[in-house]
Amino acid sequence: MKTPHPDIEFLATPAETALADAAAVLAGVPIETLMAAAGRAVARAIRARFRPAPTLVLAGPGNNGGDGWVAARLLDQAGWPVAVAALAPPRPGTAAAEAAARYRGPILPFTPAEAARAKILVDAVFGAGLTRPLAPEVAAVLAAASGPVVAVDVPSGLCGLTGRALGAVRPAALTVTFWRRKPGHLLLPGRALCGDLVLADIGMPAVGPPPRLWRNGPWLWRLPTPGPESHKYARGHVTILAGPTMPGAARLAAAAARRAGAGLVAIEAPNPTIATLLRGCEPGLLVADGPSDDPRHRVWVVGPGLPATPETLARAQTLVAAGRQVVGDASLFAAASGQPATLAGFAVLTPHAGEFLRVFGDPNADKIAAVRAAAAATGAVVLLKGADTIIAAPDGRAAINDNAPPSLATAGAGDVLAGIIAGFLAQGMPPFEATCAAAWVHGAAAPTGPGVLAEDVLAGIGVAMGQGAEYW
Known part of the structure; x- marks a missing residue:
């Protein structure tokens, strides 16, 4: 295969993304730095797409929730009317726990009623690596959204590897993902559930496993071009x-x-x-x-x-x-x-x-x-x-x-x-x-x-x- 073009569209599975995160840490880029960049990308995408309106960030207990805590803090600092509802607190000592501790805005219950009151809902509950259906109480909160949903990485409940909906999935109007698209962003029904997709550069170093999966396009191949001496037999x-x-x-x-x-x-x-x-x-x-x-x-x-x-x-x-x-x-x-x-x-x-x-x-x-x-x-x-x-x-x-x-x-x-x-x-x-x-x-x-x-x-x-x- 020819040398990759700089803009080539590699895709990364959730497992490959986890390996790349670990390799980034070994290369000197801590998870906290990547999480800060991811949350900043989410906040930037929200401000570019919507006017200020009551916004509720649903935060899960892992790194996906950590991205949501960062986005909420930055929106709050920008004067955006934002609150956070946490499914569960992050594990102490993690990057997500640090991100949650730095947030100073309102915290609301993780309930359908609060989700229904928000004009914009940010789904930072679970990321692309989820392999099981959402618990009914989580699905009920997401389903109660009355306005547009912004998903962090993928809409919660969508398999980032296969694009399959693992039970009920609340479609997003906008999805913000990082480093590489996941297969589930392109495979159906995932593509339809993600809405508009923003791929954000979060400063991931050039580490991780070699690519084996691509989004197809002209960056992956080069069409034959007849030369001045070409003739019909040469073209097959x-x-x-x-x-x-x-x-x-x-x-x-x-x-x-x-x-x-x-x-x-x-x-x-x-x-x-x-x-x-x-x-x-x-x-x-x-x-x-x-x-x-x-x-x-x-x-x-x-x-x-x-x-x-x-x-x-x-x-x-x-x-x-x-x-x-x-x-x-x-x-x-x-x-x-x-x-x-x-x-x-x-x-x-x-x-x-x-x-x-x-x-x-x-x-x-x-x-x-x-x-x-x-x-x-x-x-x-x-x-x-x-x-x-x-x-x-x-x-x-x-x-x-x-x-x-x-x-x-x-x-x-x-x-x-x-x-x-x-x-x-x-x-x-x-x-x-x-x-x-x-x-x-x-x-x-x-x-x-x-x-x-x-x-x-x-x-x-x-x-x-x-x-x-x-x-x-």
Whole structure:
């Protein structure tokens, strides 16, 4: 992988964040310093977003509560009408206890009535590392909020690792987090529960575990750029298998591969009738009457519009055995149902949640771990499609793509994505980078609003690629 860009978006799990905190202390940055910076960031975000109004800070007993005590003190010093309600006092001798001792403002009971009276509620009860549902009395206080909620790190009850709601979670209008985003900030439903997200620099030193998870974007990959001596053969050849009843799926994938920059794109027709039909379509599209063994046909897309039969899977396996890079999609997963080993050696696999379940099992408990396991089992880069698309490589690298608009939830959009991936592979991008780039371009290319078709995404691919290239 190339040298990280300075603005690269690493993500940190709650466990990695705890390790980084411990490493910071060993490097000479005490927890008290980090807590003071975090509380200052929360107070700054509140003052930037809201006008002064009665504000209640709900403080938990740990470091998350300590951030809340600091924010309350700073708001109080600025003349902001603020009070604190503590779930429990911090443990004596901790940084949170010191932060609580320095606060001089009002302290109120931790009750639903007090939460309902506040115009702004600051949720500093529990952070991203919580792994159990909130106690009913805590959930009741948060649920009583009558105004906007500002969450510290994550809304209490949200799992920072998986983005799952561990029981009742009061959505936040604004969430302030520190150092790195957590996976739960990007994965659904966590992303929706966090509201607007502010990532604050709290002076964390450059220590801690090496990153293995990223927010996907142009900082993670670089699109191929044709040079002055480039020609169509240098930009690679993509071949898409067409099915007998749904050849439109192959057409969408082919058009996307062409837009993504592949030098030559062909559709292999299943019979002469389909071949004749396809030859009347886009003038730049090549149509093959039968199987090809040309070694220049290096990248293949197998699945869109094909029947879910053993023959489809066997043809894909033959291509893999011949050393081709195969992007597997759609009906291929029905053909491989319950048999993940049959997909070994593919370059990229692009299931949606139902297809993933059929082959690899339920991913919902921890989607990142499930996709990583599928990638390790098959040796393929695996992309789990969705509004929070996850991409994982066999070596454990993973990325979350969060730029897909709801308009992509339309038939054929997945075929377009498979074609973009193939187009980038044909131009020499490594599979993980090609798949991450394709997911981001796919989202950036999609129009928003009603009436969007998969065909409309094709028109935006060039513009999206230009936006990605501008980053560099």
